[in-house]
Amino acid sequence: MKVLFSLLAVSVLILVATIGAHITSMHYILGIIIPYLAFTMFVGGFIYRIVKWGRSPVPFRIPTTIGQQKSLPWIKQNKIENPTSAFGVIIRMALEVLFFRSLFRNTKTELSQGPKGPILAYGSAKWLWLGSLVFHWSFLIILIRHLRFFLEPIPYSVQILESIDGILQIGLPAIYLTDAFFLIAVTYLFLRRIFIPQVRYISHAADYFPLFMILSIGCTGVLMRYFFKVDLVAVKKLAIGLATFQPVLPEGIGVMFFIHIFLVSVLFAYFPLSKLMHAGGIFLSPTRNMISNNRMVRHINPWDHEVEVHTYAQYEDEFREKMKKAGIPVEKE
Numbered sequence: 001m002k003v004l005f006s007l008l009a010v011s012v013l014i015l016v017a018t019i020g021a022h023i024t025s026m027h028y029i030l031g032i033i034i035p036y037l038a039f040t041m042f043v044g045g046f047i048y049r050i051v052k053w054g055r056s057p058v059p060f061r062i063p064t065t066i067g068q069q070k071s072l073p074w075i076k077q078n079k080i081e082n083p084t085s086a087f088g089v090i091i092r093m094a095l096e097v098l099f100f101r102s103l104f105r106n107t108k109t110e111l112s113q114g115p116k117g118p119i120l121a122y123g124s125a126k127w128l129w130l131g132s133l134v135f136h137w138s139f140l141i142i143l144i145r146h147l148r149f150f151l152e153p154i155p156y157s158v159q160i161l162e163s164i165d166g167i168l169q170i171g172l173p174a175i176y177l178t179d180a181f182f183l184i185a186v187t188y189l190f191l192r193r194i195f196i197p198q199v200r201y202i203s204h205a206a207d208y209f210p211l212f213m214i215l216s217i218g219c220t221g222v223l224m225r226y227f228f229k230v231d232l233v234a235v236k237k238l239a240i241g242l243a244t245f246q247p248v249l250p251e252g253i254g255v256m257f258f259i260h261i262f263l264v265s266v267l268f269a270y271f272p273l274s275k276l277m278h279a280g281g282i283f284l285s286p287t288r289n290m291i292s293n294n295r296m297v298r299h300i301n302p303w304d305h306e307v308e309v310h311t312y313a314q315y316e317d318e319f320r321e322k323m324k325k326a327g328i329p330v331e332k333e
Contacts, residue, residue, distance in 0.1 A: 006208035038265035045272025135185035230254035
């Protein structure tokens with residue numbers, strides 16, 4: 001039901017976008033009004049969530065560590081997994097953000113048959129790490145490639161990245177490697193939630209909906225590039241107009257483009273409200289961004305204020321007569 005509900009929600013969004021794309025009077029709303037509203041919601045929601053998380057007090061040092069902490073001189077410290085300097089934290093965060101270091105160490109647990117009965121065994125689980133890495137890096141490269149629509153002239157770095165991405169040069173237009181990797185990775189992450197019972201059990205509609213949205217955006221992008229041709233000159237004119245806050249709506253862009261941009265806008269607006277906010281939240285994770293110096297610095301709880309107490313002797317002095325009338329024994333008559 002969770003899968004069907006998410007699929008139905010995305011299907012309704014695609015249907016709404018398709019109907020609107022076939023109505024000429026709706027093009028201005030789909031191409032200009034909705035993207036501006038989505039961008040405003042994305043920026044405002046993102047900042048709100050980051051500020052709210054940043055204001056949350058973290059009185060103790062709680063970094064997650066798996067390496068040796070700085071100790072006696074002859075004991076070698078793991079400066080990345082248990083950093084005691086800001087530089088070590090930066091390296092650790094960079095490895096986490098760029099290469100998913102903690103996910104790389106993920107293991108799977110299963111029961112296997114031993115000589116004396118079932119035993120608990122731990123094994124490598126690198127497919128999730130690989131799928132997540134391919135998905136995120138492909139997504140990032142695709143976003144960078146899209147800068148060519150918003151910038152004029154196109155930066156040389158974007159041109160180099162685009163040429164490397166389309167190095168196979170299969171057909172015209174060239175097939176981008178990240179397009180294929182992106183769709184394969186998203187499909188894998190979805191199928192993993194369906195066919196692994198433990199993952200399916202803990203998955204909710206909020207997990208499936210973003211996957212269906214991202215998959216739909218990727219599919220409409222591929223369809224728009226290779227099958228349903230759109231006027232790229234008109235698309236760039238619209239994109240530059242949006243970026244410079246001087247929006248213009250050229251004619252003849254194409255129906256598939258309006259479906260694509262509508263889905264992108266919905267995802268942008270939904271982003272701050274969803275689990276996708278881990279993209280910004282990881283930088284505020286106290287288990288990752290803190291220096292592990294508990295043995296070097298004494299950390300005092302700032303919430304440990306002096307509390308005014310009411311002892312039993314004071315309680316009895318206050319209610320002695322009432323306690324005696326109620327038949328409750330007292331220590332002092």
